Amino acid sequence: MTTFENDDAAHLPEESLAAAVVPDASVEDSGEGRLIGRLLSRYRSAPALLGPGDDAAMIAAPDGRFVISVDTLVENQDFRVVWPSGMQTSGYDVGWKSAAQNLSDINAMGAVATAAVISLSLPTDTPMDWVEGIAEGFSDALETLGARQCSIAGGDVGRSGEISITAAVTGTLQGADPRVRSGARAGDIVAVAGNLGAAAAGLSLLDQAPVNSVAVPETWSETERRCVELQLRPEPPLSQGPVAVQHGATSMMDISDGLLRDAKRIARSSGVVMSISSEGVDFDAALLKDAAARCGVDSRAWSLTGGEGHALLATFPRLTDVPQGWNVIGEVLAGEASVLVDGMAPQELGFDHFSS
Template sequence: MPLTVAQLSESDLLERIFPRLRTGIPWQECVVVGPGDDAAVLAVADGRVVVSIDTQVQDMDFRLQWPSGYHTTGFDVGWKAAAQNLSDINAMGGRATSLAVSLTLPGSTDVQWVEDLADGLNAAIRQLGADGCSVIGGDIGAGAQIAVTAAVTGSLEGRKPVLRSGAQPGDVVVLAGTVGRAAAGLALLESTHEYSSLQAEHLNLVQNQCCPLPPLAAGPAAAEAGSTAMLDISDGLVKDAQRLASASGVRIDFDPEVLSSLAEPLRSAADLLGIDPMEWVLGGGEDHGLLATVNPIVMPLPGFTAVGSVKAGSKGVTIGSQSPANVGWDHFAD
């Protein structure tokens, strides 16, 4: 029988986790005191700290087993916990410096699943390029469902933070990373099409949902180039663009031809499920790409694609000057 969390003490479980979080990740100079005390201590060379936090809850943010037959691994959940937090720091134009993780676990949880979660956190930090980030500690508690909360800090490295509120009429709207792929992957997981029978291109979409790929080099690059506004696309292109437009008091107008080109790689999965792929492009979240606005003089901006423009007038989002029907994800909507 697999070893479960209930069969170990908290100290025993931590001893299995923390070595996995350190493998291949050099200890950063900013960490004065790491795991082992009541709190970590960080040195803040910039004098400012960027902070964000995200939570994943079983049966709300992920399922242990999906209708398609796919079983969510601890690695998936660990990777995603790191990726969505690293992306928030990226969206401010910063680089992550530390990550603290809190786990709520039922006693029946396999220890191997928790060890895999630690491996997923570690792999995401290394493979996504968050070289300056260390896991500095966390907490473990018991509960009825698995919940993973990660808090991240970051450094602006002397730059101004890039807020949502600085977009100016005449700016170019640019995108780094992908949109729609994670939503397509989610739809495949929720479908009755057996995961084991999916084509390779569909399996890649599932991977985008389980282990998203935020473009971590793009945030600091956009900040260096003088990006006027920026945010992480976590709840859908339209909804997050509306947040940027509202904060800046402008209208974001997307180019319909560019959006159509973003939908095309999703067409095979969309045909399989009988869905318009544009729904995923406009309303799908969790790719954790970046939406930014920049002055035209900095274009082309490496790593970004121009997807629209900033207009004066009533704040909101349009596509070819027409209002979109899809408004994206809301955590508390029916």
């Protein structure tokens, strides 16, 4: 890993970068040095203690510890440049989503993000403006989602047969203990903060093929467009992780693979039953209504098993401990580790990277 080290571009002041770069059509036309320069001129974040520009970055660990998470987005696995619906994914979307999913993992530990390093692998014909969009989307996500103190400390660029972005993010616990999956106890209340099911609805809409040559996005309602937006640019509730810690959350995790699959992970780690109410998860029903009607599905299926919305799932000792902004969806019971919906074992849990 380098921290975007390149003597031809990375150490130039911003005004020199603009003069050194020509409007190339693709990554291949630009070359590595100018590619790095263009990325650096568009990354916006709080400053790191050291970086980018050297072989490694130096970041702060304010209370002597830090948490770290890493996630990768791969073309045709985690996103499509062009969807069956005709909708196109921008580099801005990919940069935003990379930031969001990593920030959400830090948030789920009850921590606050402090620094990020980003690795890009790109085909040589990738348009330069698309790549610049990645940097802008990542930077804007830090600002908009509430992680302004997180610095982009460096990263790497390389050539590949498909677009991929890997980001690692560190965070500070600010003196608190981390919230983990193994702390849930019988009698706890199960609650969720953030959107539930909208990103899954958005994915279903993106995957719809045109009918009678009519571009599908032109027919989407306002709520359907919002679901698509939350798939392409998730909005994890970053303010709620530290709040949950203050209110005594006993366990917490990010919902990335579906509520039920992630609830089962807490159940296994804690040795408890996570009992979920199907009515409790229906709090975004109005947002999902149009998409559900178009796709012919029960919107609760998206809420229970749909991933990529990056809501927070947590357990609290008492109902009175659940903070404002959280939705109560169930309770923790004693018994063999499992997840139940309305008292029954569900047939489907959610997304699995290696399942067909």
